[in-house]
Amino acid sequence: MKGNKLFLMGLLLIMVVIAACGPAAPAGVADPTPKQAQAPVSTDASAAMDTHTEMAMGTPIEAQDSALTEQPAAHSAIAGNFPLGRFVSVHDKAIAYQFNRDGSFAFYFASKDPVLIGVYAVTGNLITMMDPNETNPNCKDAVPYKWSFDGTHLTFAPDSDDPCRGRREANADTYAVETTYLPEIVIDASDYAYSAPDTISAGWVRVRLTNSGQEPHHVQFLRLNDGVTLAQFQEALRQGEGPALALVKQMGGVGAIAPTLSAQVVLNLPAGEYVILCLIPSPSDHLPHLAKGMIKGLIVEPASGTAALEPKADLTVRMQDFAYDLPEALPAGQLSIQVINNGPEAHEFNILRLADGKTANDVLQYLGAPDGPPPFTPVGGMNGLDKGLSGYAELDLTPGTYVAICNIPSPVAEGHPHFTLGMIKMFSVSSPASTSFPTGRFISVNDKARAYQFNPDGTFAFFLGGKDPVVQGNYIVIGDLLSVRNPDETDPKCQGSVTYQWSFRDNKLSFTPIGQDTCRSRRDSFSDTYTGS
CATH class of the missing domain: 2.40.128.290 (Uncharacterised protein family Atu4866)
Structure with a gap:
């Protein structure tokens, strides 16, 4: 209970800090399918930063009755269990x-x-x-x-x-x-209601959120603990977020998006009773949107027929207290990112596009003392996941500078939001350069037993005196930057992604570190020059 009180104190603190905003910056994300034109950002963009705000203690919160049902398929072809x-x-x-x-x-x-x-x-x-x-x-x-x-x-x-x-x-x-086939549901967020299905099937599902309102919105999926009813959850909300969160599990959702934008994630939802809600406060009265009607019950029924397969990711980002394992550069365009929460606290992977010339420090400064237009635009990402859960954020980023940020307050750090504890990371998004990164096998010019194998599918292997690789991982290339990571690494110093500058001349591949690489073995291997075989 003490942790819940601290959690709520942090939420109240954020409510005091975040105020109404001025004119907005241009948007930077279009929905992967279909593409959409970029649109101006609402003047309320900064409100989206408070994704876990006070639950309006003492304010009656009623779920909105909805006659909306899941849109049927355009054809009756999928009757039965046909895959x-x-x-x-x-x-x-x-x-x-x-x-x-x-x-x-x-x-x-x-x-x-x-x-x-x-x-x-x-x-x-x-x-x-x-x-x-x-x-x-x-x-x-x-x-x-x-x-x-x-x-x-x-x-x-x-x-x-x-x-x-x-x-x-x-x-x-x-x-x-x-x-x-990966089933998809579309949820439209307006001021202040969701247009969403009443029931969906359990398993992997793509959730696409559109924002037709005038304020930023997100959608958070909460699974009620077995035996807990929606009425009991609503009653707990009246007592505060702590009692409410004790009755649910945070299953992810689509991060905050500015008006007219859309974004999507892929979640694995087990059968059960859920609520979806928006925790963002309105800048005019500071009431969270759920208190105005943005809360809806949802039934996830046991799946029948062939279950959808888990999607494949282009990149994996791990969250922990209080950092992201995220490369410093990502490619522009469609990108599927697996988001894993290693905990121990709940975390989120919200994405903000920075206004030109702004940095993560500008975001922190603005959140500490809001004044004028926000230096960012909320463009989606993954909402809150409890420890041990994962999902996929399907992004379509345009070139620019972004931050990943977690706004969830920490119950063990006096309610301070996670971004004040270091959980904010700036990264760049660029279009690939015309020069292509070479793929194939490359052997060290100094030691023939050392070799790298870079494959076209974004995987690599490092060999050291044997036929079997000693390290396998993933890589992403943006221009002359190469970000690498080994998802199975157990050494804490080698678990994160790191970026190197690469050059390929006269059939020789060499690397220069960008920043500090704490992994000694990786640092030693990339200090060498390799010849294409």
Whole structure:
């Protein structure tokens, strides 16, 4: 209970610090799918910094009744447990099917572009596929096939004669799952309500947040502990955030975004009863948005059928008390970042785009004494995750300077928000230079037993006198900067990402450190020059 009181004190402190803002800076992020034009930022952007504010003790907070339901698929094709995604022939990797949620499909044959696009419908264990643009009279009519899926392999069998030879031969094959459809929900945040589904299926789900309001908004997913009801959670809110947080688990969400923007994350939601809410305060009266109606119940039902596979990340960021393991530079464009909370406290990975010429110190100074327009624009990221949980922040950043920041107050540090304890990190986003980083195997000019292998998929391996690598990791290149990290590293001094400047001339690859690298073995390996083999 003492920790909860300190937590609330920190929230009250932030409420006093954060005030209304002046004109806003330009936005820097467009939603990955679809792209959207950048828009001006609301004058209330700084309010988004207070993602964990007071819960308006003593103020009645009622969940908004909503008749909104999850938008149905555009086609009835996914009836039953038919799997969605891409499926590759087990006999010929050049042959593949792509089945989409909207009832469309594509067939690939030795090409990146589909050779056939059509529609399909599923009834029980029967599937019919048809190309509406088909000119061959033998292939115009839809013919049913029996389908079966064992979790990894999709197989078809004719239910009747099919006069279409091409379709008959394609459906005589067995296909292995390559990617499984990732379900998506869209939540619109207005002033002050959510338009969101009432129920979704458990498992991995993409959550896309749009902001149609005039103030910044985010969405935080909280899973009620087993046996806890929404009414009990609302009653706990009246007592303060401490009692409320004791009844839930923070499962992540979409970080704060400015008006007109959108952002998305991928979360793994187990079945149960949830609430989604917005903790950002309004600058006019300092009441958190949830007190004005931005709180909604959500049921996550047990999944039926094929579960979506966990997505793949371009980069992993680990959070801990009180720092981010994050490179100093990221590439512009679409980037999927796995966000892991190593704790022990709850953390978030909110992203702010800085105004031109501003730094992290300007953000801290503004938060300490707000005056004039904020030097940042909230553009998304991952909201609060409890220790041991993870999710994926799907970003689409434009070139510029950003900070990652955690606004959650610490119950063991007198309620001070985590960014005052060091949990703020500035990084740059740049378009890749025209010069490409070389890939392949590179051998030390001083010791033939030492070698680096850089692969086109962003992985690397370091060899030291053996056929098997002694280190494996990931790398990102932006211009002449190379950021590397080993996700399996156990040495604390070597766990973080580090950036080196690289050059490649006359078939020789060399590196120069940017900043200090505390990992001795990595520092020694990058102090060498390597020749391409």
